Amino acid sequence: MGPLQGLRVLELASLAPAPFGCMVLADLGAEVLRIDRIESAGSPAMSGDVLGRGRRSVAMDLKRPEGVRALLRLVDSADVFVEGFRPGVAERLGIGPDECLARNPRLIYGRMTGWGQDGPLARRAGHDINYIALAGALDPIGRAGERPVPPLNLIGDFGGGGMLLAFGVLAALYERERSGRGQVIDAAMVDGAALLTTFIRGMRTAGAWSDRRGTNLLDGGAPFYDTYETADGRYVSVGALEPQFYAALLDGLGLAGEELPAQLDPAGWPDLRTRFAAVFATRTRDEWAAVFADSDACVAPVLSMGEAPNHPHAEARSGFVGSGDGAQPAPAPRFSRTPADAPTPPPASGADTDTALLAWGFSAEEVAAVRAAGGAA
Secondary structure (H helix, E strand, O other), X not given: OOOXXXXXXXXXXXXXXXXXXXXXXXXXXXXXXEEEEHHHOOOOOOOOOHHHOOEEEEEEOOOOHHHHHHHHHXXXXXXXXXXXXXXXXXXXXXXXXXXXXXXXXXXXXXXXXXXXXXXXXXXXXXXXXXXXXXXXXXXXXXXXXXXXXXOOOHHHHHHHHHHHHHHHHHHHHHHHHHHOOOEEEEEEHHHHHXXXXXXXXXXXXXXXXXXXXXOOOOOOOOOOEEEEEXXXXXXXXXXXXXXXXXXXXXXXXXXXXXXXXXXXXXXXXXXXXXXXXXXXXXXXXHHXXXXXXXXXXXXXXXXXXXXXXXXXXXXXXXXXXXXXXXXXXXXXXXXXXXOOOOOXXXXXXXXXXXXXXXXXXXXXXXXXXXXXXXXXX
């Protein structure tokens, strides 16, 4: 059942980062109960709602006193509470940290926002691209002489947001074992995105990174750390940084022994790139994958999201669950004694209202009363 079996998490339904953080906890065995809006009760799970996997759903009306009282009753037996409102909204609803921790002093109260709970932008709207822009994480990404390229929403929403939220929850749970007390986690995507740039900032401080986009070792500036188009219009990735890997790259390309610019001399990089591009264009992506299959040249085919689950390495490690367009990443990381189960499909909104409330300590009469008062559906 995973290493987090027995952990109870209340999740107020929201978008992207908080659901991802709760998905990670659910993947590892936590019992996650999602509180959906009452107006969505009966709605089927959205197609592709992979982030909603592994939990149950209760539909509540938190604008009604009966709904708020029912939610606070659930807080009594929860270990973790996660909300993704703008600052102040949970307090206005009567379910802020003060109310929840007064009822359950051991509660870990996780708050997921873009800008954080304070600061001049705290109550402003924003999206991943805005948070990573102000964190300094967007500017370095892109080709030389071109505009910055949004890296999907992986850095703000998921890496700097939901993943860091889950990490914060686990850290607070560990501290609770010593103090016996809960606390509030202020997880902000702008903070997490900045944290993810730590390594690059270190290189910049050491003089090994330029603010000129697309001219550096790891941003596509170096010809031995880039992607190349193949004869079939697909691509391979090259990451031959170390000398021994670079030598293996030259050998696989048939360039070993030829007179080439020095690997680490940026002045020669344009010529190297031209030579590499010309050679890679002579074979298909899969032909190059075969050439480098047993090599340490750090060359790998660029797979589409549809192709990735079918790669032999992914299949050998059961890296995905499901098949076809429904394939989704398996829980990670792996555990030797407490492996995670395959995730269950996302629930329809309110599908588990009765069973979940009963499991969390409500009597059948209390469930009926909450429903009758319009607090849940």
